[in-house]
Amino acid sequence: MTRVKVHLFYTPQIDLDSKRYVLNEEESRHATRVLRLSAGDEIHLIDGKGNLIRSRIALVHNKHTEVELLQVTPAYGKRNHRLHIAIAPTKNIDRLEWFLEKATEIGIDEITPILCDHSERKEVKLERLDKVITAAMKQSMTAYHPLLNETVKIKDFLAQHEGSELFIAHCAEGSKSTLSKLLVPGQAATILIGPEGDFSAAEIDLALKSGAQAIHLGPTRLRTETAALYACMEVNLLNRG
Structure with a gap:
């Protein structure tokens, strides 16, 4: 697949049936004041749903730059699998932001912050985290915006989970395998990543009873964000083929 090398703008509200679109104030300011683009310059828009839209600037304004829609490429960069990682928020929020940035660049579809018995952080600011994801999506030239869910208790997450193979990565004793042995290419997967103090025995037991398969992520003990990115x-x- 050939990657385009142009300026990219995030336009989640775009109407693909329209011939023109007005960039919001933030994106307009970036186009005019940071990139100093002019009328006639070509740019690309992404809606976060897989559509890449080749466009041309029609009217320059630092608050509402107008563009002409030229061509839509659907399912741009679509992968053959779906990945959902449920992760306990780290005490240092910078580490969680680092994971979100890198995972978005590599490829992930959904992230759910989960509260566990050993969680050191109980709250996260979803709006801030979502901006990290958006910036990483634009930087990495992907047309899909990963879904960031509301924080939920692990027991509630397990009760609601369906539609994908479920794995739990933990450090406790017991029978465990690896993703390379368990995951079928093209298969939708959900992976549970615990806090620095690991999942409690009760949480591991509940996950296994909920259909999760226990996995390990190598011979060393990893930080939460490292384990999540490793997975x-x-x-x-495994899905690269």
């Missing part, structure tokens, strides 16, 4: 990378490599 993200492994799933993408």
Whole structure:
């Protein structure tokens, strides 16, 4: 697949049936004041749903730049699998933001912050985290915006889970395998990643009873954000073909 090398703008509200679109104030300011684009310059828009839209600037304004829609490429960069990672928020929020950025660049579809018995952080600012995801999506030239869900208790997450193979990565004793042995390419996967203190024994037991398969992520003990990114990378490599 050939990647375009142009300026990219996020337009989640775009109407693909329209011939023109007005960039919001933030994107207009970026186009005019940061990139100093002019009328006639070509740019690309992404809606976060897989559509890449080749466009041309028709009217320059630092608050409402207007563009002409030229061509729509659907399912741009679509992967052959779906990945959902449920992760306990890290005490240092910068580490969670780092994971979201890198996972978005590598390839992920959905993220759910989960509250566990050993969680050190109980609250996250979803709006801030979503901006990290958006910036990473634009930087990596992907047309899909990963879904960031509301924070939920792990027991409620397990009760609601359906539609994908479920895995839990933990450090406790017991029978465990690897994603390379369990994951079928093209298969939708959900992976549980616990807090620094790991999942409690009760949480591991509940996950296994809920149909999760226990996995390990190598011979060393990893930080939460490292474990999550390791899992993200492994799933993408297994599906690379």
